Each structure stands twice: as C-alpha cells, then as structure tokens.
Amino acid sequence: MDSSIFIHALTGSLKLSVKLILIIVPLMVVYEFLENSRFFKKTLDFLYIFIKPLGFSKQASVSMLTGIFLGIAYGSGILISQSEQNKLSKLDVMLTAVFLSMCHAVIEDTLVFVAIGGNGFYILGTRIIIASIMTYLFYRYLKVKIKDSQV
C-alpha cells in the first residue's frame, strides 16, 4: 500500500478531531449553563404540554425529558427503575420506547453533525416531528387494544 494514502488519512482524521473538540467543548459549556438556569426548567414544563397529547402520563415525563436531552442509556436507566417499581403503565413504557428510540440525546447528536456542516434545524425538526407522529399512531393503536382487552 502507498504510505502517502495512510498519512493522508491519518492527518485528515486528526484535523477533524481537533475541529470537533474546538466546537463541542464551548457548546457544552453553554449547554451546562442553560441546563441549570430557570429558563431551562420552564422549557421542560413547556415541553410537557406537547407530550401530553401524544398519550404520555405525568409519570412518564421524567424519563421522557431525561431521555430526550441526555440520551437513551441515562433515560432508560431511570425508565427501567421506574417500570420495575410499577410506576409506569405498559402504555407509558411502550410510548416512551417508541419516542425515545427515535429521538434521544438530541443536543449531542445534532451538535456533532452541525460541527461538520449539517443543518441542525432540519435534523432536529424532522426527528421530533417524525417521532411525535409515530408515537401518536402507536398511542391510538394501543389505546384501542388496551380497551379491547379490558372488555
């Protein structure tokens, strides 16, 4: 193999790495300040208005909001403990899984693609819209199914 191809690949990967550090670190600092501000807590309350029509109960909002912002491992960690304590209904578990499987850790995920030149508005917007539509469809479907099994 031509060694210049390898050197080209190595320098390319290192350049990309440095670029990502320079973009991601300052943005995470800004995010940390936002997360701990009153504004952020208000945003979370605001978000609940939108997940309520999708069929989520108040109990599920803890897992949902953690999952959306921090990621599936962390969000589901809470979700596992909550479902084990029987705090969440089967419906909540399913809806949370449907939504979060498609839409989680949105800050970090969007950020890394913005860092390499993607359009964050389209990535995040489309993801939220599609996850919401799918969750709503499942909610309608599961609601009928649960009603049938109760009768």
Place this chain on the structure above:
Amino acid sequence: MNTIQAKQHLKKGFSDGLSVSFKLIKTIIPFYIAVDIINHTKIADSIGNILSPIMGIFGLSGKMSLALISGYTVNLYAAIAAMMPLHPTWKEVTIVGLMSGISHNLIVEGAILHKTGANAFFTITLRILVSFIAGVSLNLFFKVIYG
C-alpha cells in the same frame, strides 16, 4: 447565579465537552482512516455502484452507504468518520445526520430498551423503517425547496 456556581458549571461543561469529544475521537480516527483507505481501492467503487440506486432515493451517493451502515451498527461517530473522507455537501451531512440520528447503535440500544419491556426486534425494525421514511422525506423536501 453566584460565582461558585458559575465556576462549577464552567468546569462541568468543559469536562463534559472533553469527554464527548474524546468518545467521538476514539471512534472517528480508526473509522476515518479505514474508510479513507477503502476509498482509494476498488472495493468502495463496487459497494457504491451496487447501492447507488437505493442511496439515490435518500439523495445520497452510493459510497455514503458506508456511513449509514457504520451508523446503524456502531454509532453516530462512526457514521461521521465514514462520511468525512467523501467530502459531503451540507445536504448530505444533514440527511445522514437525520437518518443515523433516528437509527444508530441499534444492537446496544435495542438491548437497553428490551430491558424496559419493549421488544428489541420491534424497536430495531421500527427505527430502520422510520429512518428510511425520514431520509426519503427530507430529500424530497430539499428537492422542492432548493431544487
């Protein structure tokens, strides 16, 4: 917010940022090198040629399939690493970002969701299907808006 709190946030943000970056770099360097080298061989051309009709419906070139496959099986950072040597346009980055954002690290995350009571086969199939729908939709949207 007082100075002590601000200092803590600054510290936490900085260390979180570094840890995200290093997590990224660990995957990016080997994948980037592998894909960049593969690109100089005929393997990439043949993979690209085979998959280009399918990738076309997402508005992506055939070679971008490497990025999607890396994202689906490993994670987003692998997708980025596989994509960058191909010099993608912002539209391609956005579409790959959306598709692999919806559908990534399928095996590991499928297993985690399985523990909460949602079948892994179900969540994995759903995510792949939805990512295809999302990719096609965003590509159509781009065609309408940007021509």
